[in-house]
Amino acid sequence: MRDPITTPVTPDLLRGALDVERTERGLLPHRLPARARAQFSDGQLAAVEAQPSGVRLVFRTRATTVELDTLPTKRVYRGVPPRPDGVYDLVVDNRLVGQASVPGGNTLVVDLATGAAERRSGPAGTLRFTGLPDGAKDVEIWLPHNEVAELVALRTDAPVEPAPDRGRRVWLHHGSSISQGSDAASPSTTWPALAASLGGVDLVNLGLGGSALLDPFTARALRDASADLISVKIGINLVNADLMRLRAFTPAVHGFLDTVREGHPTTPLLVVSPILCPIHEDTPGPGALDTAELARGRVRFLATGDPAERERGKLTLGVIREELARIVARRAADDPNLHHLDGRELYGEADAAALPLPDRLHPDAATHRLMGERFAGLVFADGAFAGRRAG
Structure with missing residues (x-):
């Protein structure tokens, strides 16, 4: 990407989350608010509410190339076949035009017999979408529905602004x-x-x-x-x-x-x-x-x-x-x-x-x-x- 523009990932670029958390690496969407998260200690619920089902990064841009750095956290169950990496969907003007995954990242290894979990740290990775149509357009990056995703950095080859409110219910x-x-x-x-x-x-x-x-x-x-x-x-x-x-x-x-x-x-x-x-x-x-x-x-x-x-x-x-x-x-x-x-x-x-x-x-x-x-x-x-x- 020539002369990439880095846009801070801020809450106004997100839809579908009820809360966001600032982490050492970036922005972590939550689907339950902090008050709710303080009222339970169940690891299962803590894991799934942070998996951003329905959460998407939404913006308007003329960019033809988009890069997103994320730090995923994947769940692995001992004795169970591993799941595929989470999928990110690229939607442009309401049409699915691309898909990608981020390998690596953190891993949470869960023992189904005991409920014990071991967290292993890993590196962030990068999604790269190229060949987007020229001209102003609404871009949505749907985050994985089954994998935690901390949003680290957004880069494009044209400026980004929050998508306008289309008046949808x-x-x-x-x-x-x-x-x-x-x-x-x-x-x-x-x-x-x-x-x-x-x-x-x-x-x-x-x-x-x-x-x-x-x-x-x-x-x-x-x-x-x-x-x-x-x-x-x-x-x-x-x-x-x-x-x-x-x-x-x-x-x-x-x-x-x-x-x-x-x-x-x-x-x-x-x-x-x-x-x-x-x-x-x-x-x-x-x-x-x-x-x-x-x-x-x-x-x-x-x-x-x-x-x-x-x-x-x-x-x-x-x-x-x-x-x-x-x-x-x-x-x-x-x-x-x-x-x-x-x-x-x-x-x-x-x-x-x-x-x-x-x-x-x-x-x-x-x-x-x-x-x-x-x-x-x-x-x-x-x-x-x-x-x-x-x-």
């Missing part, structure tokens, strides 16, 4: 690893990112792998964030974590929704029940890795609960779907902007036959696309989120 979504994008092909092709693109909205994705657990601090984060549309996808983590019984679940859902409504009393609010997951439809958790499959080098999950325990209040996906529908119907009598979507409309029995969940828990890339297209049709086209921003 902001969609704030909360869910599990399925919403975060587990097993999606890339960050702009997770099902929420695809649905947001088709719906013409700006996404803030609070999909938190293993951590959609009706936590009060997450509800407060939703309450305090700016949003024109809000959705919460509830269920799978409560079952596979075996976290609570039906007696606790019902008031916890009410409390979660009450908190969100404190900050957004009339915002369209959609409650989405779980997509089909055959292992947990009628069998409670906890979920676990299938050790026999792991010995063959394959990651598969199974349900370890006893179906008979449903009578004593253990949760299954079937139980949760029925209760969520009842809760929303009851609340909607006084809240006309509250809506419900059965997750099986996004992925149901016929889909499971055609596109089975590869690890029995997470959808693959083709299923993310299917779910994103269906959500856009069911919710944005003529459903709960139809219409344009008032004014």
